[in-house]
Amino acid sequence: MRYETERTRRRGHADTATDTLARGLGIFSIALGIAEIAAPRALARALGMKGQEGLIAGYGVREIATGIGILASKDPTPWIWGRVAGDGLDLATLATALEGRNPKKGNVGIAMAAVAGMTALDVYCAQTLSRETPHPLPPMQDYSDRTGYPGGIEQSHGAARDFEVPRDFRAPEAMRPYTQPQTPQRPMPSM
Amino acid sequence: MKALVWHGTTDIRCDSVPDPQIEHPRDAIIKVTSCAICGSDLHLYDHFMPGMKSGDIMGHETMGEVVEVGAESKGKLKVGDRVVIPFTIICGECDQCKRGNFSVCERTNRNGHIAAKAFGHTTAGLFGYTHLTGGYPGGQAEYLRVPFADATHIKVPNGIPDEKLLFLSDIFPTGWQAAVQCDIEPTDTVAIWGAGPVGQMAIRSAILLGAKQVIAIDRVPERLDMARAGGAITINFDEESVIERLNELTNGKGPEKCIDAVGMEAHAAGTVDAMYDRVKQATMMETDRPHVLREMAYVCRPAGTLSIPGVYGGLLDKIPFGAIMNKGLTIRTGQTHVNRWTDDLLRRIEEGQIDPSFVITHTVGLNEGPDMYKIFRDKQDGCIKVVLKP
Structure with a gap:
């Protein structure tokens, strides 16, 4: 996902393991987001957070957007930091469900532990990606003399016009370039 | 012999494996003098193509010298011949081969029934390119068994360096x-x-x-x-x-x-x-x-x-x-009908219209192959084409 362009090459060498972790977090984000959008009522019921269905679905949209950002961007670092911020929001929201007489406090505790675990993973991934020291660009290889034409391009351009394209590879006659036929010149009437 | 062996996603190793043997009278064995990593090998390296098994030998751009010939290939090949091996294995006798459609040869894919399930019909057997295309060991190795060798080869003259001829196996055609x-x-x-x-x-x-x-x-x-x-x-x-x-x-x-x-x-x-x-x-x-x-x-x-x-x-x-x-x-x-074009392309190389070696950016030994896969995949170090010398 990174290190494929002049811009991304500036970041140095790819760390495939961290990239794979980032990709995994992106997929997880999308899956969680789909679950939150598809079943906000069930989640609210399980966490004793009735009335918060809209908020849960909204968090689902956030998760999907972050997941797409991670998977589609050349550098997922800011998106992983975005996940860390989202984890904080999730933990704060869950903490509100611990207040009062919520009969599902046990489930909330389990959910908070799971989010804390994911937060640790997100922080590790984001820090590892951020720590990569930008190396100076190695000098670009100069391939400007790699023509492939021993006698020069002028000599080779069109050198294979003698090649007869096989019948089954030829363009249909009707699709060949159309040339306007010359209209016959009418003799001008003599004055 | 040494060979580059696929063990899983992004896991290719230079292993010691048994030397290939003649298994059929149409086979030949070649001693590989040069082989290359192809862009399509990266689809296997990243495991985007299904049908690879741990232990499969990679590689389908190979050339070398014939060291053993099966009884039925002797009229067409002899020990000492210098050959480039096309990546498509061809019988030269089926309806498609007779029409020049070598990449859809009807007989060389020994797992044709799997390909037929995936694509509707079988396609040709390929070297080192999944069990969908026959599961044939590839040529990133010291030796290669060439099935249907009497048809699956391009004879090349001495006196031209490997680097100018190797790519007749795939990327040039x-x-x-x-x-x-x-x-x-x-x-x-x-x-x-x-x-x-x-x-x-x-x-x-x-x-x-x-x-x-x-x-x-x-x-x-x-x-x-x-x-x-x-x-x-x-x-x-x-x-x-x-x-x-x-x-x-x-x-x-x-x-x-x-x-x-x-x-x-x-x-x-x-x-x-x-x-x-x-x-x-x-x-x-x-x-x-x-x-x-x-x-x-x-x-x-x-x-x-x-x-x-x-x-x-x-x-x-x-x-x-x-x-x-x-x-x-x-x-x-379509996959390339390699042998349909190679006589003409060899002539163009000999006449100096083109020298395909321009594309080579890295030449290394077989043992450095696994590292080169990563460098090639990540486009590091200006890497465009890797040639391996077993």
Whole structure:
């Protein structure tokens, strides 16, 4: 996902393991987001957070957007930091469900532990990606003399016009370039 | 012998494996003098293609010297012959081979029933390219068993270095067929997506065939540099709009001929359809990322041709077939019928029209192969083409 362009090459060498972790977090984000959008009522019921269905679905949209950002961007670092911020929001929201007489406090505790675990993973991934020291660009290889034409391009351009394209590879006659036929010149009437 | 062996996703090792033996009277064994890593090997390295098993030997760009010949190949080959081995294994006798459609040979894929389930019909056996295509051990090794060797070889003369001949095995005829599929006219603009090894060969082939203008699209600076050296105008898709630039270069009419030398792993970060493909592929709802096909169909001049040498493996989503149908585009694609072109291409090398060795950027021993896969995949160190010397 990174290190494929002049811009991304500036970041140095790819760390495939961290990239794979980032990709995994992106997929997880999308899956969680789909679950939150598809079943906000069930989640609210399980966490004793009735009335918060809209908020849960909204968090689902956030998760999907972050997941797409991670998977589609050349550098997922800011998106992983975005996940860390989202984890904080999730933990704060869950903490509100611990207040009062919520009969599902046990489930909330389990959910908070799971989010804390994911937060640790997100922080590790984001820090590892951020720590990569930008190396100076190695000098670009100069391939400007790699023509492939021993006698020069002028000599080779069109050198294979003698090649007869096989019948089954030829363009249909009707699709060949159309040339306007010359209209016959009418003799001008003599004055 | 030593060979590069696939063990899993991004896990290729230089292992000691048993030497190959003659298993059929039409076989031959060659001592490999040069082999190469192909861009399509990266689809296996990243495990985008299904059908690999741990222990499979990689490689389908190979040449060397014949060291053993089976009884039924003796009329066509002898010990000491110098040969390039095409990546498609061909019988030379079936209906398709007789028509020159070697890449869909009906007899050489010993797992043809699997291919038939996936594709409807069998295709030719290939070296080192999944069990869908026969599960034949590949040529990134010290020795290679060549099945149907009496037909599956290209004899080459002594006195020409391996580097000029090796690519007759795949990328040169593949780039050539891509250009031939375009049936190039002297007035044509040919746009080529992907300036990797096949794209570079397609550029040179289009120039040899006399295209008026050749345009190469990529974003890796070294590849664009090499494309310009070959006579192409270049577009860096990270820096400019491909569609706008192609229209600008063709007076708003679009290129007549478009070549997809990218295939299933297109990178086009920042475009909506590329994000869509990434997400669908990551969630296993799509096998390939066909951004290039969509772009080609959109920008190609009406009544033009889309030539597709890039490898696709399975199911593609959101292909604008409305544009293809309404603009009357012709699509030509397929694996390369290598032996159909190699006599002609060998003559062009001998005559000095082209020297395919221009594309080699790294030459290493077999034991450095696993590292080179990673360097090639990540496009590090200006890597465009790796040749291995066993």
